[in-house]
Amino acid sequence: MTTDAPSPHPPVRILLAEDQVLVRDSLKVLIDTTPGLAVVGEAGTGAEAVLLAHRHRPDVVLMDVRMPDMDGIEATRRICADPTVAGVRVLILTTFDLDEYVYAALRAGASGFLLKSATATELLAAIQVVASGEALLAPTVTRRLIAEFLHAPRPAPAVRDLDGVTQREREVLTLIGRGMSNSEIAGHLHLTVGTVKTHIGRLLAKLHARDRAQLVIAAYEGGLVTNPSARPTP
Template sequence: MSADDMSDGAAPHDPSPPVRVLLAEDQVLIRDSFKVLVDATPGLAVVGEAGTGTEAVLLARRHRPDVVLMDVRMPGMDGIEATGHICADPACAGVRVLILTTFDLDEYVYASLRAGASGFLLKSATAAELLSAIRVVASGEALLAPTVTRRLITEFLQGSHPAQVVRGLDDVTPREREVLTLVGRGMSNAEIAGHLHLTVGTVKTHIGRLLAKLRARDRAQLVIAAYEGGLVTGQDGRR
């Protein structure tokens, strides 16, 4: 009689692999706190720790985590430059970067998103918000605090950053432009569907095509494309 025959017939338990997290934070006490929190949470696991941007890039290439929790201000290579290296590296194609920032770093937030970050989290966030943010980014979503993100980008773009022509925007259909505009305004898929009288599935299809045409990693990059392409202005971004 095989082991299977002796079993009670229940299917073997095959838990999903944990979300693998790389911590990039130069302050050891904060980094240790993040590690304790993440490792104590079911479904999450720390696979590496970096104290500089250079270390973050090296460890991202070595471990290929699902999410890099990246501080902006670190000695040597900062978090923005490190994010750019990670997001541009084909070996790190599946790695997503979640930036840690504060309200007074508007320019850093914008630069981080342009560098390829999937979103950002304010350092005033609670432990529950941090854990939720990691899961959301790992799942492929972005813009973890849409209202704040929109506010920061809007205020920064009212400065010295005029609209630019984004490569690939000429290939976007009129309907896709409408969807991209609403993504840039911070609307969810359900809100876009209601606004354009489409199904949520159709909106997801349009967003998938936009990601491919604009060579965007995720929704965060579509927001940047909407602003830089002139589809959304600073005033449009306000709600």
């Protein structure tokens, strides 16, 4: 008689924050039937999302932007600013029509965003990426996000103090802000990918950034990116 071997890793624990019950139920079925993933809570408002994040301490909060009582941006800010739930990461659900909300959510501490038009496969992959500690910001999406922010009429971004950041780190940060991958940065600066990762690690520490998503924000709040659609010359 044989028994199933226990899973070598605990499942990724997910909190769903979505006010539309039908959408939330569909997400729950999809996630709960995927090996390695488990829904541990469901919230219909931003306030409930904050409460349940404290109660369940999930690995990932899948957060809708527009919700009653408290929107997803404010809920994200409260979760990410609270040291008692450190390690809880937020993945924002949005559309390209809401780019300004995406920027605000990233500044609030979100680790990335996903379009509501994404496929089930893309959603599941996004959850795994964020749960692993990475930021979900594809280079092409990064460029679009910053371009939309800079070209649309809205208040000027905050000024980021880059004192203590070396010249080489500024170069790396600039290229991150332009949406370049680690391998692209390495090729452009004639460095190894390992060296680029080292610089990124130092930038994260110096700028008190949670992940690459916040480094993108720091790049143009520090005035390093003014035309993100332009690729740097070799």
